[in-house]
Structure formats: C-alpha cells, structure tokens
Amino acid sequence: MNKQRIQRVLSRIPVVLVMIYILLPVVLVVWMSFFSSKMIIFPPKGYSIEWYLNLFSKRNFVSAAQLSVQVAVIATIISVTIGTLTSIGLNQRRFRGRELVQTSFLAPLTIPTIVTGIAIYATLTTIGQWVNQKLVPSMFVLIMGHVIITIPWAIRLINSGMSGIDRRLEEAALNLGANRVQAYLLVVLPQIKSSIMAAGIFTFIVSFNNLEMSLMLVGPGQSMLPIETLNYVLWNMDPTIAAISTLQVVMVLLLLLIVNKLVGLSNVF
Amino acid sequence: MGQHGRKRSYQDGLPVAPLLVPAALVTSLMFLAPILVFFRFSFYQYVPGKFMEPAWTLENYLEFFTDPYYFHILVRTLRIAFWATLLTLILAFPVASYMARTKGKLKSFFVIALVFPMMLGSVIRGMGWIGLLSEAGLVNKFLLQTGLIQQSLKLIYTENSVIFAIVSIELPLMILTLETVLESIHPDLELAARNLGASAARTFFKVKLPLAVPGILAGTSLIFVQSMNTYSTARMVGGPTIQMMATSIYTEITELSNWPGGAAMAFILLAITLVITYLYSHVLEKKYIQTMHLS
Numbered sequence: 280m281n282k283q284r285i286q287r288v289l290s291r292i293p294v295v296l297v298m299i300y301i302l303l304p305v306v307l308v309v310w311m312s313f314f315s316s317k318m319i320i321f322p323p324k325g326y327s328i329e330w331y332l333n334l335f336s337k338r339n340f341v342s343a344a345q346l347s348v349q350v351a352v353i354a355t356i357i358s359v360t361i362g363t364l365t366s367i368g369l370n371q372r373r374f375r376g377r378e379l380v381q382t383s384f385l386a387p388l389t390i391p392t393i394v395t396g397i398a399i400y401a402t403l404t405t406i407g408q409w410v411n412q413k414l415v416p417s418m419f420v421l422i423m424g425h426v427i428i429t430i431p432w433a434i435r436l437i438n439s440g441m442s443g444i445d446r447r448l449e450e451a452a453l454n455l456g457a458n459r460v461q462a463y464l465l466v467v468l469p470q471i472k473s474s475i476m477a478a479g480i481f482t483f484i485v486s487f488n489n490l491e492m493s494l495m496l497v498g499p500g501q502s503m504l505p506i507e508t509l510n511y512v513l514w515n516m517d518p519t520i521a522a523i524s525t526l527q528v529v530m531v532l533l534l535l536l537i538v539n540k541l542v543g544l545s546n547v548f
Numbered sequence: 549m550g551q552h553g554r555k556r557s558y559q560d561g562l563p564v565a566p567l568l569v570p571a572a573l574v575t576s577l578m579f580l581a582p583i584l585v586f587f588r589f590s591f592y593q594y595v596p597g598k599f600m601e602p603a604w605t606l607e608n609y610l611e612f613f614t615d616p617y618y619f620h621i622l623v624r625t626l627r628i629a630f631w632a633t634l635l636t637l638i639l640a641f642p643v644a645s646y647m648a649r650t651k652g653k654l655k656s657f658f659v660i661a662l663v664f665p666m667m668l669g670s671v672i673r674g675m676g677w678i679g680l681l682s683e684a685g686l687v688n689k690f691l692l693q694t695g696l697i698q699q700s701l702k703l704i705y706t707e708n709s710v711i712f713a714i715v716s717i718e719l720p721l722m723i724l725t726l727e728t729v730l731e732s733i734h735p736d737l738e739l740a741a742r743n744l745g746a747s748a749a750r751t752f753f754k755v756k757l758p759l760a761v762p763g764i765l766a767g768t769s770l771i772f773v774q775s776m777n778t779y780s781t782a783r784m785v786g787g788p789t790i791q792m793m794a795t796s797i798y799t800e801i802t803e804l805s806n807w808p809g810g811a812a813m814a815f816i817l818l819a820i821t822l823v824i825t826y827l828y829s830h831v832l833e834k835k836y837i838q839t840m841h842l843s
Contacts, residue, residue: 305668364570368568369568386579427575430575490671516675527672
C-alpha cells in the first residue's frame with residue numbers, strides 16, 4: 280500500500296516538472312516586473328511597483344497599444360461576422376466539396392505568417408504601382424491581414440458550437456410560421472451566442488498578440504505592441520518592459536477565464 | 549407535418565453559396581492571390597536596388613542550393629525542428645496521460661494552465677527565455693551562486709536554447725492533442741495487460757503507445773511544421789547567429805531588398821514542409837496500419 284503511494288507520487292514528478300517548464304518563462308516575466316532596480320539583476324535587491332506607475336509616460340508604448348487594440352477590435356468584428364456566416368453556410372446541408380471548402384479556409388494557418396505578410400505587401404505594392412495608388416501600408420490592409428489570420432479561429436470555434444445545437448428547434452420555428460431568416464436570427468443565433476463570444480475573445484487575443492503580420496504591414500512611424508516590445512527587448516531588458524508584458528498576461532488570463540465560463544475551454548481544445 | 553415536410557425543410561435551407569462568399573473573397577484576395585503572385589516573383593531577376601525585375605529564371609532557387617550559407621540555414625532549420633518535435637513528444641506524454649485520467653476541477657485547471665501560455669504570443673514568452681538564459685540571467689546566476697560553475701555559460705544565442713524555447717512553446721498544443729486520443733483509450737485495457745502479467749513498461753509499449761499512434765502522428769506533424777516556421781523565438785533566443793528559414797527570409801527582404809531571393813526561400817520552405825508532412829502521414833500511417841494487421 281505504502282509502496283503504491285510512493286509510486287503514485289513519483290509518477291507525478293515529471294508532470295509537475297513539465298508544467299514548470301511551460302509556465303516558468305511567463306512567471307519570470309511577472310516576477311521581473313516587480314524588481315526595484317532599474318536593471319534586472321538576480322536575485323532582486325528589493326521590490327517596487329513604480330514601473331507600473333510610470334507606464335503611461337512611455338508614449339511610444341501607449342500609442343502602440345492603442346493601435347493594437349484598434350486593429351484587434353475591428354479585425355475581431357469582421358472575423359466573427361464572416362465566421363458566423365460561414366458556419367451557417369457550412370451547416371445548411373451536406374454538399375459536395377464541403378470538407379475542401381472548410382480546409383481551404385484554414386489554410387492560412389499552415390504558411391508562416393511572416394511569408395503571408397511579405398506576399399501581401401509585395402503583391403499590393405506591385406498593383407499599387409500599376410494603378411498609381413499607394414495601397415500598402417494602409418490601415419485597411421493591416422486590418423485585413425489580421426482578419427486572414429483570425430478567420431480560421433472564428434470559423435473553427437463557431438462551427439463547433441453550431442454542430443452541437445438541436446436542429447429540431449429551428450424546424451419547430453419554421454413549422455410555427457417563422458421564415459428562414461427569422462428562424463436563424465431568433466432561434467439559431469441565440470443558441471450559439473456563447474460560441475460567438477468565445478470566438479470573439481480568441482480572435483481578439485490572436486490579433487492583439489500577432490507580431491509577424493504586423494511587422495510587414497504597419498505604416499512608417501506607426502508601431503504595435505508586439506513589435507515595440509520585440510525591438511525594445513532585443514536591446515535592453517528591464518522591469519518596465521516586464522510590467523507592460525505583465526499587463527498583457529493578466530488581460531489574456533482574464534479573457535480566457537471568461538471563455539472558460541462561457542463554453543468551457545476543454546470543449547474548445 | 550409528415551416525413552416529407554421535414555425532409556423538405558432541411559433541403560430548402562438558406563442558399564449556401566452567398567453565405568460562403570465573404571470568407572471565400574477574403575481568403576482569395578488576401579491569401580491565395582498574394583501567395584500565387586509571390587510565387588511568380590520567385591522567378592524574377594534580382595537587380596540590387598530595384599524592387600521587381602520581371603523575368604523567368606531559376607537563378608534564385610539555384611543560388612539557394614549552391615550557396616552554403618543558405619543551405620546551412622535550411623539544414624539547421626530542419627535539425628532544430630526535428631529535435632524540438634522529438635523532445636516535445638517525449639515530454640508531452642506523461643502530462644497528457646495524467647490529464648487523460650483527471651476529471652472536473654483539476655482537469656479544467658490543467659486546460660487553462662496550458663491554453664493560457666499558448667495564447668500569450670511568443671514575444672512575451674521569448675522575453676521570459678531571455679531572462680532565464682542570458683549572461684546575467686536566472687540560470688547562470690543560480691549556477692554561479694551555488695558554485696556549480698565559476699564562469700557564466702553561454703546559454704542564449706545557441707541552437708540548443710532555440711530548441712528548448714520552441715519545446716516549451718509547443719508543449720501545450722502537443723499535450724492537448726495527445727490527451728484527446730489517450731482519453732479515448734479505455735483504462736481497463738491497461739489494467740487487463742497488467743493483470744495478465746505484463747510489466748508496466750511492456751504495458752506502455754505494447755498497449756498504450758500503439759493505441760496513441762494517431763494522436764502522436766497528428767501532434768508531431770503539427771509541431772514539426774510550426775517549428776520549421778518559427779520566427780520570433782528564433783530572433784529573440786537565437787539572436788543574429790542562429791538564423792532559421794523564417795528569420796532569414798525576413799532579413800533577405802527587409803535588409804537586402806532581395807525580393808525574388810526571399811520569395812524563392814519562402815517557397816522552398818513551403819515545399820519542404822508540404823513534402824515532409826505528406827510523406828510522414830502517408831508512409832507512417834500505412835506502416836502503422838500494416839503492423840496493426842500483422843500483430
């Protein structure tokens with residue numbers, strides 16, 4: 280009995296070690312944001328929250344964060360709208376090539392985002408030269424670039440919520456005299472409301488944290504949070520940048536807890 | 549309404565095509581078309597100082613395979629992806645099998661703890677790895693303090709540091725993929741093997757592992773492609789010395805303005821990724837099915 284107990288505890292050691300390996304870098308960033316010294320020195324000389332208080336004086340980070348939020352919100356609205364329409368279309372009935380259509384919408388996930396970004400930039404620059412119009416960089420293309428990488432998430436999440444609903448309710452609505460569109464708006468959509476919200480949160484996070492697409496498509500003099508963070512960290516690592524990142528860590532964690540309440544994260548993954 | 553009416557209401561649903569148009573439009577205009585145009589650019593002539601010089605030439609591809617500098621980057625990318633995938637698989641297994649047996653609160657704790665770093669973005673996690681591995685980083689300081697080393701080790705900007713960082717980043721996805729498959733294996737199968745006298749190791753290799761093969765195949769091919777495509781981790785943890793395909797495509801285009809060369813590299817990376825995943829899934833899956841029939 281005792282031996283079994285010991286064996287059970289021993290068998291959990293690898294699990295704990297692997298979880299530490301996964302989470303340690305994130306925990307370290309949060310820890311470093313509270314160091315009192317201007318440079319990061321281990322072990323810390325003391326702790327302080329002054330870096331959090333000074334954040335808003337970092338003008339370039341504030342404007343980068345603003346642009347990131349702006350792009351992420353618009354991209355999310357577009358992706359979720361398109362994702363909902365697509366999921367409704369895909370779930371109407373079985374049709375030939377349904378699988379193919381579905382996988383082709385997920386294709387952007389298989390190509391390195393940096394390559395897609397470069398390809399969009401190169402193509403639109405060339406077209407712009409033909410028509411004598413500057414197409415990139417522009418806010419519209421930047422947002423659409425983000426839509427391309429968030430659409431697969433929106434379709435996947437809403438589609439899985441859609442396939443789980445009871446089709447008989449829709450039929451009942453139709454039999455009771457509702458037309459197709461009414462049946463969708465009043466009966467089907469409310470049933471997938473939480474999937475749509477979960478999709479919205481996921482697409483927001485994916486867009487907000489994206490580096491590769493923005494690198495190519497952001498305008499001169501503009502920056503977004505991941506780009507600004509990368510450029511900063513490559514030269515100096517200090518508690519200020521750790522504090523900026525910690526705020527994002529907290530934001531992502533809170534958003535995921537909301538998704539977990541809405542649809543249950545284990546149903547999504 | 550009778551059987552006939554019910555059937556009709558299914559078939560008369562909203563027209564499918566118009567609902568799919570927005571997604572098809574965005575995907576073709578912002579993804580398919582640019583990728584095809586970019587493919588065409590890979591046959592253009594590279595003229596320093598010029599953006600695009602139309603031509604039909606294989607120069608860019610030949611240059612890549614004949615110049616040892618570029619070829620080494622490809623070999624390094626493949627090597628990093630291989631080791632990262634293997635390590636991820638080995639480390640993911642214990643966590644996935646543990647998770648497959650948990651339920652309720654504990655399980656949702658694990659799912660959140662895994663999805664959370666996955667959604668964080670690689671820049672923040674890369675920052676954590678810099679804090680851990682740099683010259684004055686936590687690992688070096690710890691080893692110096694405990695007297696295990698006298699001088700700081702060069703941990704960051706090495707191939708190994710890139711591999712370790714990629715493994716940590718890819719582990720959650722591998723664990724979640726494996727867990728779904730392991731969960732579907734009935735626990736009685738393992739118990740039966742043990743009761744019939746098989747050792748724990750034998751049970752693992754003869755019962756659990758073969759049944760987990762579909763999950764292993766799906767997970768490893770996913771992780772391999774993602775590791776091949778690594779960008780920000782390579783840049784942050786690999787530094788200027790450890791160039792991988794994605795980072796050097798970016799350098800080629802933004803610093804050298806060699807658009808055709810960068811395009812050729814992008815399609816070499818893409819072609820290799822596609823060939824490997826195709827061979828991998830087809831050859832391995834066939835082999836796996838054969839052994840299943842033989843035994």
